[in-house]
Amino acid sequence: MGALHEGxxxxxxxxxxxxxxxxxxxxxxxxxxxxHEDLDSYPVTWDRDMTMLNKLDDELxxxxxxxxxxxxxxSTKIMYPTLPPDSTIPGAxxxxxxxxxxxxxxxxxxxxxxxxxxxxxxxxxxxVEPDRVxxxxxxxxxxxxxxxxxxxxxxxxxxxxxxxxxxxxxLAMSSRNVYLGERRRKAGIVLSQVLRAAEAAYKMGKKDRDxxxxxxxYVINDRIMEQDGLxxxxxxxxxxxxxxxxxxxxxxxxxxxxxSKGAVLxxxxxxxxxxxxxxxxxxxxxxxxxPVRLIDNxxxxxxxx
Amino acid sequence: MGALHEGxxxxxxxxxxxxxxxxxxxxxxxxxxxxHEDLDSYPVTWDRDMTMLNKLDDELxxxxxxxxxxxxxxSTKIMYPTLPPDSTIPGAxxxxxxxxxxxxxxxxxxxxxxxxxxxxxxxxxxxVEPDRVxxxxxxxxxxxxxxxxxxxxxxxxxxxxxxxxxxxxxLAMSSRNVYLGERRRKAGIVLSQVLRAAEAAYKMGKKDRDxxxxxxxYVINDRIMEQDGLxxxxxxxxxxxxxxxxxxxxxxxxxxxxxSKGAVLxxxxxxxxxxxxxxxxxxxxxxxxxPVRLIDNxxxxxxxx
Numbered sequence: 001m002g003a004l005h006e007g008x009x010x011x012x013x014x015x016x017x018x019x020x021x022x023x024x025x026x027x028x029x030x031x032x033x034x035x036h037e038d039l040d041s042y043p044v045t046w047d048r049d050m051t052m053l054n055k056l057d058d059e060l061x062x063x064x065x066x067x068x069x070x071x072x073x074x075s076t077k078i079m080y081p082t083l084p085p086d087s088t089i090p091g092a093x094x095x096x097x098x099x100x101x102x103x104x105x106x107x108x109x110x111x112x113x114x115x116x117x118x119x120x121x122x123x124x125x126x127x128v129e130p131d132r133v134x135x136x137x138x139x140x141x142x143x144x145x146x147x148x149x150x151x152x153x154x155x156x157x158x159x160x161x162x163x164x165x166x167x168x169x170x171l172a173m174s175s176r177n178v179y180l181g182e183r184r185r186k187a188g189i190v191l192s193q194v195l196r197a198a199e200a201a202y203k204m205g206k207k208d209r210d211x212x213x214x215x216x217x218y219v220i221n222d223r224i225m226e227q228d229g230l231x232x233x234x235x236x237x238x239x240x241x242x243x244x245x246x247x248x249x250x251x252x253x254x255x256x257x258x259x260s261k262g263a264v265l266x267x268x269x270x271x272x273x274x275x276x277x278x279x280x281x282x283x284x285x286x287x288x289x290x291p292v293r294l295i296d297n298x299x300x301x302x303x304x305x
Numbered sequence: 306m307g308a309l310h311e312g313x314x315x316x317x318x319x320x321x322x323x324x325x326x327x328x329x330x331x332x333x334x335x336x337x338x339x340x341h342e343d344l345d346s347y348p349v350t351w352d353r354d355m356t357m358l359n360k361l362d363d364e365l366x367x368x369x370x371x372x373x374x375x376x377x378x379x380s381t382k383i384m385y386p387t388l389p390p391d392s393t394i395p396g397a398x399x400x401x402x403x404x405x406x407x408x409x410x411x412x413x414x415x416x417x418x419x420x421x422x423x424x425x426x427x428x429x430x431x432x433v434e435p436d437r438v439x440x441x442x443x444x445x446x447x448x449x450x451x452x453x454x455x456x457x458x459x460x461x462x463x464x465x466x467x468x469x470x471x472x473x474x475x476l477a478m479s480s481r482n483v484y485l486g487e488r489r490r491k492a493g494i495v496l497s498q499v500l501r502a503a504e505a506a507y508k509m510g511k512k513d514r515d516x517x518x519x520x521x522x523y524v525i526n527d528r529i530m531e532q533d534g535l536x537x538x539x540x541x542x543x544x545x546x547x548x549x550x551x552x553x554x555x556x557x558x559x560x561x562x563x564x565s566k567g568a569v570l571x572x573x574x575x576x577x578x579x580x581x582x583x584x585x586x587x588x589x590x591x592x593x594x595x596p597v598r599l600i601d602n603x604x605x606x607x608x609x610x
Contacts, residue, residue: 081456090404094457098399126459151386152399154431 002026003043003175004052007165011134012056014162016066023128024053025072030085031093032116043175043285072128079123087112095119098145098152104251105244105266106141106295117142118149130157138164138172140264140297144251164296166192172296179292181284184271187236190223191269191296194243198265202300207257209245216243216267232276241268241293248299259304266297307331308348308480309357312470316439317361319467321371328433329358330377335390336398337421344392348480348590377433384428392417400424403450403457409556410549410571411446411600422447423454430460438462443469443477445569445602449556469601471497477601484597486588489576492541495528496574496601499548503570507605512562514550521548521572537581546573546598553604564609571602 015022026049033039050071057068076085083093095115101107102114125133135143147159165173170192171185180188198216206212220240227235244266247254257263274288284292320327331354338344355376362373381390388398400420406412407419430438440448452464470478475497476490485493503521511517525545532540549571552559562568579593589597 082453090402092404094401094403094454096399096401097395099395099397123457123459126461129461148387149399152428154428156431156434 001028001042002049003045004049005173005175007136007138007173009052009056010165011136011162012068015134016060019132020066021069022066023070023072023130024068025124027074027079029116029120030076031087031119032113033087034110034112035087043178079120096122096149098148101145101148101251105242106268109241114145118145121146122149125155125157132158132160134160134162136164137161140266141251174294176292178285179290180271181288182282183274184236184284184288187238188271188294190238191267191294194219195265195267195296195298199298199300202257209255212245213243233278236274237272239270239272241270243267257300260302262302263300264297265300268293268295306333306347307354308350309354310478310480312441312443312478314357314361315470316441316467317373320439321365324437325371326374327371328375328377328435329373330429332379332384334421334425335381336392336424337418338392339415339417340392348483384425401427401454403453406450406453406556410547411573414546419450423450426451427454430462435462437465439465439467441469442466445571446556479599481597483590484595485576486586486593488579489541489589489593492543493576493599495543496572496599499524500570500572500601500603504603504605507562514560517550518548538583541579542577544575544577546575548572562605565607567607568605569602570605573598573600
């Protein structure tokens with residue numbers, strides 16, 4: 001969807017390491033934004049994206065591996081040739097639905113999101129006929145749904161998932177991070193810290209849901225109290241949407257981690273708008289007036305194969 | 306779905322005339338049968354089907370055209386690899402939905418039907434990767450939906466539609482006709498006669514919906530009165546599900562036929578179970594105790610291109 005960052009580039013690098021030709025698709029897909037969601041405010045940074053991709057291709061040229069041969073940036077009339085794209089439920093048009101996967105986690109607060117994602121990916125795969133497709137681990141539910149779609153519809157491609165790229169302090173890279181000013185940016189690392197805490201419990205041998213998530217909730221409560229103690233000009237409040245411990249293939253919540261399957265720890269938080277700012281404060285795009293939803297996850301690897 | 310008749314063979318012949326290799330798929334797809342529909346009673350006639358296809362292939366061999374190279378008869382675990390097939394609404398699984406097309410006409414009384422058809426065809430096309438796919442004109446809504454799916458999802462195949470095969474008296478061939486005993490079989494020609502009457506009005510220059518469908522309803526009322534006048538041992542009652550005059554691409558009802566697009570005249574009737582039979586009467590499969598739904602259609606060609 002453009003607004004490229006190091007996470008996207010790492011996927012293109014991975015693709016170039018495994019293939020001779022890399023197609024990069026850039027398309028802000030309207031059907032994955034709900035009627036009241038932020039399609040119009042989604043950052044579109046075409047010139048900057050092209051500069052980044054050209055620079056990356058120079059790097060690939062030097063490395064003697066695959067190259068970026070195509071930027072595929074279709075019009076909406078190409079992607080939705082018959083009816084105009086529709087983000088309502090049920091929605092007029094031709095859609096792929098992957099249920100119940102699409103209704104869990106992110107799907108709970110974004111009911112049309114994965115319908116839009118699966119649909120546009122099906123079209124994209126049919127147009128490009130790629131040997132392999134590359135998705136980022138950060139959007140874990142997306143990659144699980146695309147894998148399911150490839151299996152269930154017998155699509156002739158291989159789904160590859162690249163590791164989540166993070167800032168130095170652990171915040172998962174996201175096109176949405178540009179909306180975070182310094183204060184919200186700093187507070188936003190809570191999500192990765194929460195997931196790390198729960199992961200640590202798993203690594204110490206905990207297998208039961210409560211034993212693992214207890215550590216996550218401990219960190220959450222600690223950070224909430226920390227914010228409560230600050231003045232409005234220093235505070236960056238957040239709300240927890242969900243913290244999940246789920247089966248890696250079905251994304252259904254698990255009570256105990258199956259040692260031969262492992263699990264996915266994931267979460268979503270909403271960084272709330274700042275109530276008061278101070279002169280000279282470093283603000284994000286949109287002046288920190290809009291809530292920003294952040295997601296992150298960690299794969300708990302099987303401890304026994 | 307097996308239970309082959311001359312209509313299916315005509316499609317294989319058409320395919321062999323246009324291609325070197327013909328794949329025949331035989332699969333009774335569970336997701337297109339509603340929970341209360343007749344999946345279990347659908348006629349499965351494997352040995353007879355194979356005999357017919359072998360005979361056809363001998364004919365093709367002699368004709369020097371394409372040949373039947375593959376019979377593709379997958380198990381349900383191949384077609385639905387992850388979750389068991391589900392015919393409920395909303396239905397757990399991976400599905401293609403083509404709306405509003407799938408909700409019109411046949412979709413009104415069979416709400417999961419075209420979801421099942423589109424889904425299984427998407428899988429089939431991905432497995433086979435055919436240059437061309439062949440569907441019968443008799444299932445006009447199916448072919449319109451498959452064409453829409455191919456366009457909207459950029460599937461790399463061409464949809465070809467073969468003419469409806471008919472019995473000598475005009476009844477459209479269907480696997481379901483075996484459920485019609487002599488009496489219901491004879492009365493069942495009402496549908497094709499009704500459509501022919503309306504087509505005649507169009508050919509005489511009528512363009513308005515009422516002027517065209519008036520002829521259809523005239524024939525319907527005439528046949529209903531005819532049945533009313535018969536004794537229960539002679540009577541074969543039917544109910545009209547719909548008579549439609551629709552746009553050929555959207556299948557939305559039209560008030561006036563657009564001369565450059567033409568229209569599709571279609572209908573569905575339900576042959577009701579016989580209330581009383583006489584000794585020695587020629588009965589259909591199931592002894593004419595189950596209602597049998599018949600569909601048919603006629604394309605009104607554009608009168609001006």
